[in-house]
Amino acid sequence: MSSTSHDFKELCFWCRLGDLENVDRLISKGVNVNSIDEFNNSPLFLASLCGHEELVKLLLQRGAVCDRDRHEGARCIYGALNDSIRNILLKYDISKAVDLKQPFASHLSSQLSDTSLKSHDIILRFANKKEIRLHRFLLATRSNYFAQQLHGPWSGYTVAEMPQDAPPVAIDIISGYVYLVPLLHNLNKQESDWLLQFCEELGFSSLADFVKRSRLLADQAQITKLMTEYQHTFTEEARGQMGALVEDIFKQRLKVKLIDEFPTSRVDIPREGSVIPDVYVLVKNSDEAKSGLLYPCHRSILARSDYFHVMFSSSFGEASSYQLTTEGVVDRTSPFPVVSFPNCEPSVAELILCYLYFDKTDVPWELAIAVLKAADSLMIDRLKTMAAVSITQSSEFLSVYSVFDILHTAWEFRLERLEHHAAKIIADQIGYYTSQPQLKEVILESCDRLQAREETDTIELVDDIRYYLMKKYNVDADDLDDLKWSENLKGGFEESEELRLYQHDYIMLDDILQELGLEA
């Protein structure tokens, strides 16, 4: 199962370097973390060999398998750089690691039983009076059968009656499968027969595959291994379906006229269209915009953003406009509210929706700053980080934005990664930037930021630039001591070329500081 895809190669590259955010981003794209490269190296092996402890943890969390009984797993443990990593690998127990999942999948699973939003809108009722509360849109997205039912016979129902003789455990598995909850059940013959029948009807072919294969296995550990393998398949399937759902949402967006930022007229988005929304998201590019776009969306997905989660779980106006039926699920006949995204272009808004629905984390550099700002105001930290990663990854970014834009963005939205990135760019081309008046401005700004916080002697930006200067010429602190010593001797020692260059750049920076009358 050697993967030669471009993404996988990139994943391996970041695993060697230990870059958490980039690895996270790629895994979210659906790259299989349990693949191997042309030298039979798995990402987990590379990360543990190179000693990236946090990354090893992340890979394990995202479902990387370290099975001691197999060659790859043993190699990871054997190759681990230090004991700390080895212990993490040894402690990891495949049979217990059941919630290793992609973030969007975790969120979906949590929505099955999370009642803080009260967003469930259909009840499946079984013969034994057992009831499960679910989301219509998710049922329709995950299964064509459910989609047909919901748009057809069940369209007016809040309660759907289920077959009388369905065993409860099969129903648990089906609802769990829809919400990507890991499968943990041991089934007897009768139950798995039932389950297979369900799968057939609902079109869950990979779940059926899994059930058939697991029936042949007796050992619980082997079943668990099989489950882990299939979990990836399930997740990727769901990702595809969610992607299709988002496509539908985009298709059904409506252009609306705005007066005072609000839609002017009654808008006619089909309430029971294929996406089955329970909230509308208004996107416009400025407060003065005369028109905007209205996207039919779902509260349970939007709630991945802390902003929306609080909005829908507190008692403010937005949440209190929902009515519940007597059964305690959402009354779909009362109107749903419109909520707005921060002012942005539709492309940005759509990217955010893609992230929320299925973890799309590839942010094009052109949109990076806009996505970053919007993610910050919606309190979606992971997407914000992903946008920052995109900025640092992109070579073209600087052709449109200046390094000072990066710096300001970093400061405004508290992204250390970007601060360092900017400092590195300045250090790499110190000659050019020392001639730019903006450099002095940002140094002064950095100085002010510090005074606002605490009294310290250093200026963070200057320190960072100096650090990257050292990196640039491969100088380390010991060499610097030599340097000062030789200064005292008035050049009595012959300096290396790197040291000389470093000294040159260093003095350029110092000159600026002197000009500004700063000491650092």
Add this chain to the structure above:
Amino acid sequence: MFKIQIRSPGGLDNKSNTTFDASWKILKDAIKLIFDGRVSELSFQTLFHAVYCITLRRQGEKLYEELHHTIERRLQDITRTHLHSESESYLRDILSIWYNHCESLRLISNVTMYLDKVYCKENRKPPIYHMGLDLFRDIILKSSKDQLQDLMIQNINAARSKASQVDFDSLRSLVEMMETITDEDSTYYATEFEPFLLHETQEYYRSHAKYYSGDLTAYPQEVESLLCGERRLDAKFLNSDVSIKIAKVVEEIMISENIHIVAMEVVPEILRTEQYSSLRLLFGQCQIQNDRKKLWKQCSQYIVGEGLAIAEDLNLKKKTQVAVKWMQEMIALKEKYEVVFKSQEDDDLNGLQAVNEALSVCFNQNSRKTAENLAIYLDSMLRAPSTSEESFKKHIDDCIAVFKLLKDKDFFEKLYQQQMSKRLLQQRSSLKFEKMFVNRMREEVGAVFAQKPDGMFRDIALSQTNNTRFHQAYHVPVEYEMNVLTPTCWPFQQMSNEEDVVLPSALEALKLDFENHYMKTYSGRVLKWAYHLGSMDIGIQFSKSYHIITMPVFAAIILMLFEDYVELTAQEIGDLTHIEEKELIRNLLTIAVAPKTRLLKKQPMNKKILPSDKFRLNYSFSAPSTKVKVLAVLSKQDSDSQGVMRTNNTLHDVAMERQGCTEAAVVRLMKGASKMYCDMLFEETRKILCHRFDVTPDLFQASLERLVEREYLQRDSEESSFYHYLP
């Protein structure tokens, strides 16, 4: 269709059109509505956007202060309008203010979450919610502190005295409130209320203990019911770990603080009235080690009192009866309290220790007397042939237990050996039981104890085989038994002139035969005869009846003279037998004067023996049974002086032995250490010998001096209390 007012959060593209004041006004109005419970009229989006813009514009500090100010003023207003100190529902008022405040804070902090995340985190300020809680603490709780606490404790105390219906729900909610609010890195409950609560609890129970007027023996029950009540009460509004603290306080006040009364008055009273279940309760309540020790000590003292009250019953005629009765009572006392204290606690040996300590005190009040009584008790037991093995074992255990508590163990040993030797020679006890006791003592005390008794057993056993062989080898006309005793093992003194005593010819022949026989088997041994230890049975046909008379050997020698003589004077008897004068007089008194065994007629008939007194056989002697035992009588002054003398002898022996032991122990110690301080040497010696007797300083000093004299030890030339060993 879309009626909800919506404003987007968003970037800073339009900084111009919203100022801080404008944004703040929106928030301020909203907060007012939140306080009024009209939150559903508000748009989260709008409010969040306002906070977001302010924060991004780096005006977070200003906003934070405004919020602080607003919440503060709100609380102050509420205090003024809603909290009246004379209100009957004061506690419930505070609670309702608290609940409203929490709800408002939750909503406000929903709106300000961007401020919390960005401004508060960077500037290390508490998030808005916590700021609001702190304000509640400072404004509401601190101002109403005294009244709140007083009311709460009034309620709690009312519940304690079961006076009225108490609103536990409110109490519980108030405690929860205090536990939610932080104060100086801990909760307000922990810093303010708990110390107060514990203090008040102390006060309450202190006065309760002070005015306790019930029965002393019911005190433990009272404490128990208080504890139960308190536990039930606390469970209604406190956490379990706090309840434990309170229970501790109650115990502390009721038991530890009053330990003197409890120990001095309650414990003796309980023991006196034998309400042992109360005692068990009391020990259960008393968890502090020191206090428990005090209780045990008191128990011990009580037993001492009871033990000392058991006096020797001097109404009984015989010394043996007195001793046996006393021992039995003491042992019964011991058993009684062992059973009582054993049931107190399984893993606690303090009880048995207390009993032992108490008895030790009683016994060592007069250690020698106890040793003597014990010896007599044991003697009487061994002489009583009817005892079963089981009960005998139990008696042995009792005796050993008493023995262990005894200080003068060697004194007992001496007495025991004397009595044992008599029992063996007179065949008055079962060898099986004798050996059983010796073996048990060997286990308990060590092999030293068994040395001499073992020698005695050996002699007895050997003598029996010898007798059998002698009977086989020689024709013996009379029934005849010899015991050959090793002098070192037997506690007798040799009589000086027994060699000279003239035996009747038949006996003399027998004696010579035995000597010959013995020397054949054991050459090189010296055989000495100790007639005074022996006895003889003689059958005599008196005028009315025939009697077999058991009597001491000397008496028999005298009596047998009358086979050849009709009448003899005392002087003549002495000349014929060579029996020492004192012994002669004693034996003559026995068979001529003692009223029940008057085998000789004395002339003149009085109670004094003079050399000129004449004796002849008394044919008119008669007795109710065929077998008659002649007991050697003692003349009046004799019997007194002999008793004293015997004790004195024993005492002397014991003293000599002690001296020897002490010296040996000192030499052994010094040989190892080669030099030592006097004090330490004393302690060590004492330790070594404590299983035999208590070394007194006098004894120790005397021993040291003798050792110095004999040049085993040398005093240090400079320090007189430092000794060197001279090899």
